[in-house]
Amino acid sequence: MGSCTAYHIAKHGKSVLLLEQFDFLHRRGSSHGESRTIRVTYPEDYYTRMMKEAYKLWEEAETEAGYMVYHRTGYLDFGPPDNQSLLSVISSLKKEGIAHQILSHKEVTLRFPTFRLPKDSLTVYTAEGGILRASKAVAMFQALAAKHGAVLRDRAKVLRVSPHWRLPGGADGILVATSRGSALGKACILAAGAWTPQIVRDISGMELPIKALHTSIAYWAVNKKMNPDALSPARGFPCFSSYGEPFIYGTPSIEYPGLIKVGAHFGVLCDPNKRSVSPDMETLKGHVSPWLASYFEGSVDWEAPNMAEGCMYSMTPDEDFILDHVQDQLAIGKSKILVAAGFSGHGFKMGPLVGRIMADLALTGSSQGVPLEMFSIERFSKDAQGNHKL
Ligand SMILES: Cc1cc2nc3c(=O)[nH]c(=O)nc-3n(C[C@H](O)[C@H](O)[C@H](O)COP(=O)(O)OP(=O)(O)OC[C@H]3O[C@@H](n4cnc5c(N)ncnc54)[C@H](O)[C@@H]3O)c2cc1C
The missing domain is CATH 3.30.9.10 (D-Amino Acid Oxidase, subunit A, domain 2)
Incomplete structure (x- = not known):
């Protein structure tokens, strides 16, 4: 999902950094294999x-x-x-x-x-x-992202994502600290598969039910x-x-x-x-x-x-994806930290569309007409009686 997203952002002519904690095309997550x-x-x-x-x-x-x-x-x-x-x-x-x-x-x-x-x-x-062809497809999106100017770094584990850093020029930015150094950007998209809840918990205290x-x-x-x-x-x-x-x-x-x-x-x-x-x-x-x-x-x-x-x-509890903004404690309005996760054993086929949606959300704030209510984080929140909706 990260590789597809990097491809779509780079295709828009924007600078993007794709980070991976292990080697690219490793076999310890969800997207490896022949098919x-x-x-x-x-x-x-x-x-x-x-x-x-x-x-x-x-x-x-x-x-x-x-x-x-x-x-x-x-x-x-x-x-x-x-x-x-x-x-x-x-x-x-x-x-x-x-x-x-x-x-x-x-x-x-x-x-x-x-x-x-x-x-x-x-x-x-x-x-x-x-x-x-699963691993071949991931490699294809990484190659296409690089062709459009994306910077790809593997063996770079994200250690911390800190919102509210000042970008050169004064706008609000996000600092991502990794095991290979730090990067500052306007938006951060978390597509960390089964590791996503850990990262989101550190940023916002929120528990994603993945x-x-x-x-x-x-x-x-x-x-x-x-x-x-x-x-x-x-x-x-x-x-x-x-x-x-x-x-x-x-x-x-x-x-x-x-x-x-x-x-x-x-x-x-x-x-x-x-x-x-x-x-x-x-x-x-x-x-x-x-x-x-x-x-x-x-x-x-x-x-x-x-x-x-x-x-x-x-x-996820309902096996629907999570494609949404992560609310950090200080953000006013929509934060520029987004999450694409919880693909529940059926997301690979949607990779390029998820990548396009996440790129659109990060660059324009809109999914360009693709309805996303069923993929919101809000659906896991509590109802008026204090019960979890899911
Ligand atoms: C056995 C099996 C069969 C499946 N069959 C199908 C199918 O037939 N059709 C279908 O559409 N889908 C299928 N799926 C589901 C599909 O493969 C997944 O939904 C999809 O691959 C999820 O991709 P992802 O990018 O969310 O996760 P991943 O591929 O796991 O990618 C997340 C990446 O984030 C990296 N990461 C995590 N934490 C950090 C960090 N701190 N810093 C840097 N990098 C980090 C991880 O190392 C990993 O590479 C199947 C899944 C499995 C396991």
């Missing part, structure tokens, strides 16, 4: 609408970079016929006029013969979906008796989401031949500074293995993943 899924299918129509815009921005960045990070595979969403989220996905697609097909069990079996979906499954196919959850990226082998390409996009195999408990998502064999990526939208509480980067085999075997045994009966080796590593979610 993240991209889809328009969301139960909330505001995300479906935002995805229309995000797709354009992915394409624009790819064109500028001269290489691709999006691989279209098509997307299959399925689940019990009365699953409320899945019914809302279909209603969002209709409302936003996005082409989709509701497939019968027979049609699913004909088109995707390796899937063993329950007979009464509700299944919707959208052509506009697939994977984003939980760091340890989760895993896992690849499973296509069974040897199958053609290793059987679950590849070349054979029409799509990315997918299975609605229910747990929510399962997956990608075809695209990153590694003969392996598919399948994971559970689930994680265990962790401390971002102390967590191990090893995968959580207990969750994978407890949640994903039984699902694979049933939904890919005989075609995928479900007992244990062939390859896996840890990753981290930064989860």
Whole structure:
């Protein structure tokens, strides 16, 4: 999110400094690895609408970079016929006029013969979906930001953000002290993933309700008796989401031949500074293995993943993002410290749009027409009875 934001600010011709505590493209946060899924299918129509815009921005960045990070595979969403989220996905697609097909069990079996979906499954196919090459995409935005004049510094941990410093000329500025020196600027955008609450707490005393959850990226082998390409996009195999408990998502064999990526939208509480980067085999075997045994009966080796590593979610209570200003104790009106965090396991696909929104907020004070009420910090505040709204 930080790299996308730096790109959009630099593209406006403004000076911007992108800071990273570890090496660029490290594997200790949320955005590393071979892939993240991209889809328009969301139960909330505001995300479906935002995805229309995000797709354009992915394409624009790819064109500028001269290489691709999006691989279209098509997307299959399925689940019990009365699953409320899945019914809302279909209603969002209709409302936003996005082409989709509701497939019968027979049609699913004909088109995707390796899937063993329950007979009464509700299944919707959208052509506009697939994977984003995750680390490659982050590197692309860093390269584009640098091309437009951004200054990039890694191994520079932000230690303190202090508002109300005087800029040359007398205006109010923000001092950012890092392990490699300090910088003074007109605005500061915090996109520190699961580390964001710590930084915000230090600035304002405010507790952002973002939980760091340890989760895993896992690849499973296509069974040897199958053609290793059987679950590849070349054979029409799509990315997918299975609605229910747990929510399962997956990608075809695209990153590694003969392996598919399948994971559970689930994680265990962790401390971002102390967590191990090893995968959580207990969750994978407890949640994903039984699902694979049933939904890919005989075609995928479900007992244990062939390859896996840890990753981290930064989860809000409602799984909506936080895109807002941080109120510091002395600020009158909107502060120039902003936060983009709490992407709750589904934010990667929105990266370029989040970057554009944050750049617009910092440079103009407006999100240029993108509604942001559902992403406000205010939604976590207490109601008249003193209860937290969420
Ligand atoms: C297993 C897994 C699967 C996912 N699948 C999908 C998917 O299919 N589709 C999708 O859209 N999304 C998906 N997501 C979610 C998506 O990857 C995240 O929402 C997104 O990557 C969050 O990016 P971020 O920039 O907020 O966090 P990060 O990538 O963690 O970036 C925050 C950065 O801030 C740096 N930082 C922190 N503190 C400091 C400091 N004090 N000083 C300097 N730097 C600091 C960190 O080192 C880090 O590099 C998935 C996430 C996981 C873990």
